Amino acid sequence: MTAHQPSVKATKIAGGVHTDQRHDSAHKHVTGEAIYIDDMPEPRGTLHGCLGLSTVAHGKMVKIDLAAVRTAPGVVDVLTAKDVPGVNDISPTGRHDEPVLAEGVVQFYGQPIFCVIAQTREQARRACKLAKIEYEELPFVVDIGGLDVEKDKLVTPNLTLTRGDAAEAIRKAPRRLKGQVRNGGQDHFYLEGQISMAVPGEDGDVTIYCSTQHPSEVQHMVGHALGVPSHAVTIEIRRMGGGFGGKETQGNQFAALAAIAAKKLGRAVKIRPDRDDDMTATGKRHDFLIDYEIGFDDEGNILGVEFTYGARCGFSSDLSGPVTDRALFHCDNAYFYPAVKAVSAPFYTNTVSNTAFRGFGGPQGMIGAERIIDEVAFATGKDPLEIRRKNFYGTTDRNVTPYHQTVEDNIIHRIFDELEQSADYDGRRREIRAFNNNSRFIKRGLAITPVKFGISFTATHYNQAGALVHVYTDGSVHLNHGGTEMGQGLNTKVAQVVAEEFQIDIDQVKITATTTGKVPNTSATAASSGADLNGMAAQDGARQIKARLIDFAAEKWNVEKDQVVFLPNRVRIGNQEIPFGELIKLAYFARIQLSAAGFYKTPKIHWDRAKGQGRPFYYYAYGAACAEVSVDVLTGEYMVERVDILHETGRSLNKALDLGQIEGAFIQGMGWLTTEELWWDAKGRLRTFAPSTYKIPLASDRPKIFNVTLADWSENRENTVYKSKAVGEPPFMLGMAVYHALTDAVASVADHKLHPQLDAPATPERVLMAIERLKAAR
């Protein structure tokens, strides 16, 4: 990069906070110069690994014959469970239920059993196919329908939230109903698949370049698997080609195996699974089956609710505990329940262990909330919008959640008011009614749905972050923090914060690869927390250095400290201004420490899981979407005609990046609820393991008219970084508007008298079958 001379006359720095700074890697993305792990130069003699996967859903391995694998061309070694030098476990929550390589028993179709190491990736892949493994097949559970939280196996202890006496409230309510809604899981489909490259070092150390959202956890898992202390393992990641939660824990396995092989063979080892293997052997969003019972009155006021949230967790706990907890935390979405009981049921199944995915159970939780709203609307013959409004949290009363946190920052009313206006909901509702009356085969539907999403890790200790800030003697800044870049623009936002603190142009700030060697004990870049946590930590680091600079300047120039002011690319000291770089040079000669480790922990939060009470969330993020669809009643095919979104990110650090997050999250949420379907055959084999069979949205699936607005009046009440709010996950759930618009369109075939009971993903097939059910029942 050519040296840039910062302007010392500028009234504003380039690229400070609240500006539309471009993604720091945008130029490299478009030229192909951005380096992902598979693009790095391989050390001489690098070997390649491929995982051998189980071919049954559940079974005892009675004979494992790998002779042909071992003698296949190019094969250097074949690892099995006995080659794991430390503990054969990568359970991220310490439940010891997830082996690196299966031993004795396989518990899902696609479970890794062995790992071939060969000269080339192709040789490793071909050799894998030569394994002969005999199984004694065992009964398996794939579907959670009919499982019982009291009797059936859970992968982790479940959670119950209660406020008031829900059973009594339902019993006493003028009207009651019961029902069930199912929603499917979701593959992350990060465009860059899982990958790790391990490079052995001296003293038995190993450095792993791993596409992960959670370098510290990879470090710990690899340490356990190798049986070495954490200091012997370094994890580095410059950027991921997408994460979405799929690289929070799912990289552990590949990193551990690459590290084991690299140490054993003394050579660099890279493992990059084929897309089919990646989709077969790594976890996904949890599918849920939600049972509900509601008590309400004729006006549509909800009086009491009981929920059971059953989840297909797969064969191990992974993150299913916190995911199913978060589902319960969002069983209210934006609605006040006078009395509520919600129970989670994290069921064991013989499927891949499900994991984090953008929203982390929150979306599934909200599916329950929005379903009961629709049910009440149909039961009372009112527009769902009216029922939504009626049951929203209040601002001064009716504002306590099922987990006893008071909602202090509720702005959903204003969001709804503005969106209803800008989207012309009433006018279009009338138009659609008229259209549907005159259209036999194509029916339109309209819906507006809210989002209120809790921000913070519910595991309180994760809400901490570190950063490392170096100012070099030329005034340029080297910045490192514990967050990871997966496309969301975290590095850009954190650099904006540091630029703003020092009042220097952003190109004076260089963000480098995340590595456990620079910032230790980091939390996953997850829970939408990246900028909130790491931005604050970096700010703290910058402020420490600034404080030293202020002390230094005040003493040297003999002025009061408040006479030292950081202006764009310069510092005013008393009556004179000197360039930032010059001050730094002087500070260096005066032996001022120009490096700092920043730290941040989120205040105010606490959570008592046993009691089901506390304040797990620092604040909430809000938004709403209005969607219009057209549906073909002959085939169930549909089109998203128009979507209007109003979403808030507080005082946005970067509106351009936030807009990208909102648009992208919405489409991903829409995909989850429409065309993205996971399908297992009768033998428990996942058959949708590639983009040819698993259909994420295309450009031609996006709404024909797509209006996305940031609520620029919003500001975080809490003291977050520059009063901004998190943006990663909340807009994902705006996709629910499409699902409810489909429900509305389907309902039109029975004059909106019957609830369509449309499950998700609402594929054309599910839509058509719902239409058929209504036609038969009307």
Add this chain to the structure above:
Amino acid sequence: MAKAQPRSEIRFLLNGEEVALRDVAPDETLLDYLRLRQNLRGTKEGCAEGDCGACTVLVGRFLAGKLIYESVNACIRFVGSLDGTHVVTVEHLKSSDGRLHPVQRAMVDFHGSQCGFCTPGFVMSLYGLRMREPNPTDAAIEKALQGNLCRCTGYEAIVRAAHAISDYGRASKDPLLAERNAVVARLTAMRDGVRVEIGSGKDRLVVPASVDDFAKLLNDEPTATVVAGSTDVGLWVTKHMRDIAPVVFIAGLEELKSISEEKGVVTIGAGVTYTEAFETLAKRIPPLGTLINRIGGEQVRNMGTIGGNIANGSPIGDTPPPLIALGASLTLRRGKKRRTISLQDYFIAYGKQDRAPGEFVEAVHVPVPKKGTHFAIYKVSKRRDEDITSTLGAFLIEVKGGVVKEVRIAYGGMAATPKRASAVEAALLGKPWNEATVEAALGEFAKDFAPLTDMRATADYRALAARNLLVRFYAETTGTKAPIQVSRAA
């Protein structure tokens, strides 16, 4: 054909460099070649099956004497098929002084990348579009991007960028145009008109010099794998790791690329790609044009051939049902012998076609529907674009005096082969074309089809949707103004 010595190297132009390869494996993909051998790692592997577009590059080739550039999936394109072409990767776009190409600048300024992994592929697809349509419509952009998946942006920013590209420089000043004459000269110099033969046994690949050469070759080596577009065979290698040698690459045979019309019959050479066929078919048999736009993504349509779609005998190939409904026939050739059979008779059973060893599909003959007939194709899939069919119905009907005079209906996805709905047709033929007749015919579907349940759809859905397509077809023939399908049109 002069008996010239075969050449034992594949020659092509890679960005600015001439490449001559003697050590090409018959199953070596362009993507592996770029990434592993050339260390050009801007081109990414996302899926290795031609569905995500992260590996998109442009391939320039002569079509009817003109150099054209098309987006293709490097992951399923074999190096052996590149003889005489110009391969352009994302690394070629930046100018020598470091300035970004207009497509790249627009993508940067409009925040078209997030994680960036799919981005080089999008850049190349948009570049391909720009060379055809400098000021594209929304529909053209969506079509050009059907084969590119992005999981971050939701596409909106990319489409905004696509619209803005023309503001960053005139397409007529594009570097690939500026160097065009030089490229044409270099490619022309590579074309010596001889057969290319490399390796033997499991390493053998052949690029025949002509169709006659190909016919002879296949007759001599009937077990050879014939590769036209490689949109299917590519996956045999990348996904199933099958050994496919010896391989014969026929994509460059211009003689298989002719499209002609005589006496109301359009003849399409077996090597004609979907993209090449589009213009003629969209004009002469419009529903086929509409259908082609929903087959694969742009990259697949730029490689895949209608001949291949027929030859591989898939029960869910999209072109056979409409071609059967239209009464298409095939010319099959073995050595110098040719025979013509009806397409319908070509499909015998699952995985079994009426094609003898050493025989290949040379051309397909498609009668244009007569005036007064009504023809429609309806494809149903989970996702609208770039998805494999759940069920596809093709309907050809001639109604005279209110009575069904001729009817041909064929479906895909409903049986082990593309198949006529004979019982349904029988219930319609000679009857008044009205709702009651259609209603009666719906009851006959069960006699024609017992579809399967798989990951794309259940048997029940397939059966129901297939029946309903006849209802839709009836409505379409009544000329109703009310919409009968959801549409992408604004």
